């Protein structure tokens with residue numbers, strides 16, 4: 232693992248020197264109005280104060296079939312196509328550092344030579360992605376999925392890059408190798424922050440820790456620019472950006488070691504769990520499930536109601552009498568005797584509450600709850616009812632994740648990959664996520680769907696509709712009036728402007744699309760549907 236990191240170490244050391252040089256005095260810090268939505272308390276590392284405990288969020292998520300399925304599907308779709316490595320440019324000017332998408336030898340701006348991306352960076356990234364895993368035997372992709380799960384449940388995910396640090400003879404950090412990538416628990420992670428900024432205390436002080444002795448925190452006042460040395464090993468320290476509650480004393484982490492990822496909220500500090508918006512509905516669904524379980528396990532529906540008919544004053548009198556007798560001897564069952572109305576046939580009726588879930592319109596409200604929960608996550612939960620029985624016991628769940636959700640999800644991850652690629656010493660290449668083909672397909676279907684809707688409306692106005700495919704092979708329509716058919720014939724044979732000129736046989740569409748081929752074949756038959764007639 233060390234070989235591909237050697238170069239990263241060299242470059243990193245340059246970076247650190249500039250960062251740690253402090254030749255320019257850092258500006259005075261002063262508190263700013265800083266009030267993150269998730270408030271946090273504590274001295275150094277701030278403890279988030281949430282509506283729910285993080286553990287509760289996990290418990291409810293795992294107890295809820297809807298939430299669990301939604302989250303599993305999102306994570307599955309996001310990472311479905313795995314990771315890839317891509318160069319950022321084809322050529323780079325050696326003088327002005329401009330990047331070009333084309334492979335050119337000479338920079339057009341200053342006439343200097345260019346160079347291609349450094350392929351050794353590709354190898355280094357590739358080795359990292361494929362590496363054998365961390366202490367828990369998890370490969371990087373598995374770690375990312377775990378963190379994605381955390382983000383979807385708590386909107387706070389933490390990735391830790393464990394590094395081996397190298398020191399020069401004076402104890403200054405000379406470089407670092409990334410040796411492991413692992414998930415840190417959102418239950419234990421804390422952010423060091425205050426109104427003075429990240430890694431700052433309430434009075435603007437900075438906190439430092441030694442990467443070897445992580446439990447020893449050194450506090451430096453606001454006006455002191457010096458980076459302190461570890462009091463145990465005299466090694467250079469790092470600024471503490473994160474802390475983790477671990478045993479009796481916290482463990483601290485630096486900015487280039489831990490990546491805090493949020494997805495479902497755009498807030499300072501801690502992310503806001505999506506559960507904030509949906510917990511009532513999730514709980515209602517769980518309670519409904521419990522009701523059904525009770526009805527089955529007790530072999531009966533909840534109680535009925537005893538209706539007694541009669542004159543109210545008579546009834547009250549009899550009832551009071553009964554109560555008095557019951558007080559005198561609670562073990563005796565007394566009959567309730569009342570004078571009946573003249574034409575009353577039955578004095579006492581038992582109204583049974585044989586509640587079936589359908590009677591409550593549960594199926595409807597459950598559907599709505601699920602859809603609302605799905606909307607918060609940007610998915611469409613579709614429940615497919617089983618072949619027999621009522622919906623509650625025989626449902627299957629199918630989740631449709633919108634392309635937008637996956638895009639946004641992947642965009643958030645790609646910011647992380649840029650961070651990671653640079654820490655691995657790669658500047659010409661970066662890790663990317665393979666894009667989802669589903670997205671393209673959905674877009675095409677969406678376009679076709681809208682065109683079909685429009686065509687229906689146009690047909691209702693008395694136009695004839697002709698089905699064709701556009702230059703991208705997507706379903707499209709021509710609208711013709713009855714007597715314009717001849718003109719239309721001509722236009723049809725003309726090439727689409729995006730498509731290369733037609734070949735000798737003059738076919739209309741070059742691209743064959745399997746999904747639409749049946750439409751294409753039937754084209755002549757459907758040519759003039761009788762819509763307008």
Ligand SMILES: [Zn+2]
Nearest residue numbers: 324327338341
């Ligand atoms: Zn140039």
Ligand SMILES: [Zn+2]
Nearest residue numbers: 441444461464
């Ligand atoms: Zn130390």
